[in-house]
Structure formats: C-alpha cells, structure tokens
Amino acid sequence: MQAGGPEVVFEGVVRAYGGVPALGPLDARLPAGAFVALVGASGAGKSTLLRMVNRLVEPDSGRVLIGGVPVADRPAAALRRSIGYVFQSIGLMPHMSVAENIRLPARVAGADRGVPAPDVPALLAAVELPADYAGRRPQALSGGEAQRVGVARALATGARLMLLDEPFGALDPVTRDAVGRRYRALHDRLGLTSLMVTHDMAEALLLADRILVLDRGRLVGEGAPADLLAGRAGAAASALVDVARRQAEAIAALAR
Numbered sequence: 233m234q235a236g237g238p239e240v241v242f243e244g245v246v247r248a249y250g251g252v253p254a255l256g257p258l259d260a261r262l263p264a265g266a267f268v269a270l271v272g273a274s275g276a277g278k279s280t281l282l283r284m285v286n287r288l289v290e291p292d293s294g295r296v297l298i299g300g301v302p303v304a305d306r307p308a309a310a311l312r313r314s315i316g317y318v319f320q321s322i323g324l325m326p327h328m329s330v331a332e333n334i335r336l337p338a339r340v341a342g343a344d345r346g347v348p349a350p351d352v353p354a355l356l357a358a359v360e361l362p363a364d365y366a367g368r369r370p371q372a373l374s375g376g377e378a379q380r381v382g383v384a385r386a387l388a389t390g391a392r393l394m395l396l397d398e399p400f401g402a403l404d405p406v407t408r409d410a411v412g413r414r415y416r417a418l419h420d421r422l423g424l425t426s427l428m429v430t431h432d433m434a435e436a437l438l439l440a441d442r443i444l445v446l447d448r449g450r451l452v453g454e455g456a457p458a459d460l461l462a463g464r465a466g467a468a469a470s471a472l473v474d475v476a477r478r479q480a481e482a483i484a485a486l487a488r
C-alpha cells in the first residue's frame with residue numbers, strides 16, 4: 233500500500249472554452265490528506281477545476297502541482313493511473329464481473345509495466361462489500377453498491393488521490409448519506425486526499441474538512457465547515473449555507 237494522499241496546488245489556473253471564460257484565474261491548495269468539497273452553482277467551473285488535476289482539461293495558463301510536481305510534466309496516462317476518478321455514472325462494464333471491473337484499470341495499465349494485480353477481496357473489504365460480490369455482474373448491484381465498486385476500482389491502481397465528481401448524485405437520499413459517510417471513513421482509514429464536487433452544501437458541510445466555493449469561475453469563499461457556518465468564509469458561502477440551514481430548520485419545525 234502506498235503512503236498517504238499528496239498535496240494538490242492550483243497556481244493561477246485559467247480556462248476558457250471557445251473564447252468564453254469558464255474558470256480563473258484561481259489559486260487554491262488542498263493539504264495532503266484533506267477531504268475538500270467543491271461547491272457552487274451549475275456552470276461555476278467545478279468540473280473544469282477537478283479535471284485539471286488528471287489532465288482531462290488543460291489550463292490555458294497557470295499550473296497544477298501534485299506533491300510539488302507539475303501535472304503537465306507527467307505523461308497523462310501514467311498520471312491518471314495514479315489518481316482515482318469517480319463520477320456519477322460510474323461506467324462499470326456490464327458484461328464483466330465486479331472483480332473483472334475492479335481489475336480493469338490495472339490490466340489496461342499493463343502488469344508487465346510493474347502495475348501490481350489488484351487485491352480484489354481487500355478492495356471489496358475496503359468499500360465494505362461482501363467478498364462473494366466479486367462474481368456478480370453490475371446489473372445485480374444496487375446503485376449504492378455499484379458506486380462503491382466504482383470507488384474500489386478507482387483505488388485498484390494504488391491511487392491515494394481521489395477525484396469525485398458528484399459521486400453520489402444519482403443515489404436516493406438515504407443511500408447517498410450512507411455511501412457518503414462510508415467513503416469519508418475510507419478516506420480517513422487510507423489517508424487519502426479527496427476532492428469532491430457536490431451540489432449539496434449539507435453533504436459538503438457534513439463530509440469535508442475544507443470547502444471551496446466557486447462562482448462564475450472564481451473562488452469566492454473557502455474555509456472549514458465551522459468557518460462557513462459561522463459566516464467567516466464570505467457572502468457567497470453564507471448564502472449557500474443558509475439554504476441548507478433553512479431546510480434543516482424547516483424539517484425540524486415539521487417534526488415538532
């Protein structure tokens with residue numbers, strides 16, 4: 233097993249699509265081992281920022297460093313093998329078993345290039361799925377179970393940096409809550425660095441160590457959940473927190 237998750241630094245990253253600015257200039261730092269949530273309205277640039285880390289999006293200017301090394305200096309394929317990527321429609325191969333799906337990224341990377349064969353039982357245990365799920369096909373899994381297989385697959389090449397783009401967005405609220413908390417426990421156990429895009433401020437407040445708030449491509453607020461709740465992370469962050477708080481208060485009032 234590799235050492236803990238690395239630090240990630242964004243230095244003045246800028247990106248436009250077809251001449252239309254989408255992101256930046258933006259500076260941010262994810263401390264080694266942190267769980268960082270990225271929130272903001274639709275189109276704010278969250279996925280663009282996340283995908284700069286594994287070079288699915290290249291910045292027009294500025295740079296991203298992982299553990300002090302610019303991602304642009306590393307071949308994209310090798311870089312992506314070292315980073316877990318979990319997204320909403322996780323894309324498990326329907327004709328392959330769970331075990332084959334988990335082994336797939338390492339197989340693509342090539343055992344002959346020194347990529348060790350994944351320990352499927354250990355990975356299933358890490359995401360708290362029974363060992364006999366290894367033989368199941370994806371269609372025999374619930375949405376929450378499939379998402380956990382996606383996390384196991386993302387960890388299979390030994391990645392200690394995880395990018396999660398609305399990972400639990402398609403799950404019902406109860407499953408979403410349970411899978412989110414399980415993932416947070418896994419993050420702590422393995423000492424991962426995790427960057428998670430979410431639309432749900434309550435989820436960000438409950439799971440993350442730090443929250444970055446994006447608005448129209450700019451970082452408009454940043455802090456620990458306690459900072460956001462105390463109104464110390466800027467007006468945009470407070471506005472999003474107020475929505476979550478009003479919902480919680482309305483539910484509490486209904487129960488009285």
Ligand SMILES: Nc1ncnc2c1ncn2[C@@H]1O[C@H](COP(=O)(O)OP(=O)(O)OP(=O)(O)O)[C@@H](O)[C@H]1O
Pocket residue numbers: 249250254272273274275276277278279280281
């Ligand atoms: N490949 C692309 N081509 C053109 N425009 C794009 C492309 N990808 C993103 N954009 C635009 O860039 C802006 C930021 O998009 P991005 O997907 O990063 O936002 P987001 O905050 O992740 O949004 P959402 O929450 O809706 O997923 C949006 O205006 C979007 O339309």
